[in-house]
Amino acid sequence: MDFFTSPDWSGIFMFSVPPLEIVARGSLMYWCIFVLLRVAGRRDIGSLGVADMLVLVLIADAAQNGMAGEYTSVADGVILVGVIVGWTVLIDRVVYSIPALSKALSLNHICLVRDGALIRSNLRREAITEEELMGELRQQGIDRLALVRRAYIEADGNISVLRAERTAGKR
Incomplete structure (x- = not known):
């Protein structure tokens, strides 16, 4: 044409x-x-x-x-x-x-860390290594699991973190 x-x-x-x-x-x-x-x-x-x-x-x-x-x-x-x-x-x-x-x-969030302890079964299910999780935590300014009250992998694949509350005499 x-x-x-x-x-x-x-x-x-x-x-x-x-x-x-x-x-x-x-x-x-x-x-x-x-x-x-x-x-x-x-x-x-x-x-x-x-x-x-x-x-x-x-x-x-x-x-x-x-x-x-x-x-x-x-x-x-x-x-x-x-x-x-x-x-x-x-x-x-x-x-x-x-x-x-x-x-x-729809996808819901999945808990990866509870009160400073890894939930290894959920890490395995989502194929996330401990090193990868720690890298994500470091990007959020957290260098130890003890500082994490909860960490979730969200529906969009991002990891959200709720920090542990500091007690009166600890830093």
């Missing part, structure tokens, strides 16, 4: 794939990736939450396909982006409205 030739406007806005198929494919891919990211754990995710990263990746891909013409229709891409955003909003609403489902659909 020459630059000055008019595009096929009807092909841009007509569906090239049945909308129900797009909804089914988008939903299936969303849930497959969601489950895989949950199983992979939070440590390698970085500062983005699992759902945040999933939405960014899927929307980018869905939008790219719609813009590049792989679907051959903008309408196909719009439906897929709507499906992805819809699942994200629905999960957020369900977790907020039904706290019992929070454990299954």
Whole structure:
């Protein structure tokens, strides 16, 4: 097609794939990736939450396909982006409205240190070595476990620390 030739406007806005198929494919891919990211754990995710990263990746891909013409229709891409955003909003609403489902659909913080003692089973589960944890603690100005009341790995992969309260005669 020459630059000055008019595009096929009807092909841009007509569906090239049945909308129900797009909804089914988008939903299936969303849930497959969601489950895989949950199983992979939070440590390698970085500062983005699992759902945040999933939405960014899927929307980018869905939008790219719609813009590049792989679907051959903008309408196909719009439906897929709507499906992805819809699942994200629905999960957020369900977790907020039904706290019992929070454990299954969202990540919670996990305690790594309690009253100066490592919880080794949780370190193993999250694949964090004692050296890595101590490095994180040093970045927060803590050089001994005894100074930690609680340390948690948060849903976004960051480690938060609650310092032990100093007693009257100790430093």
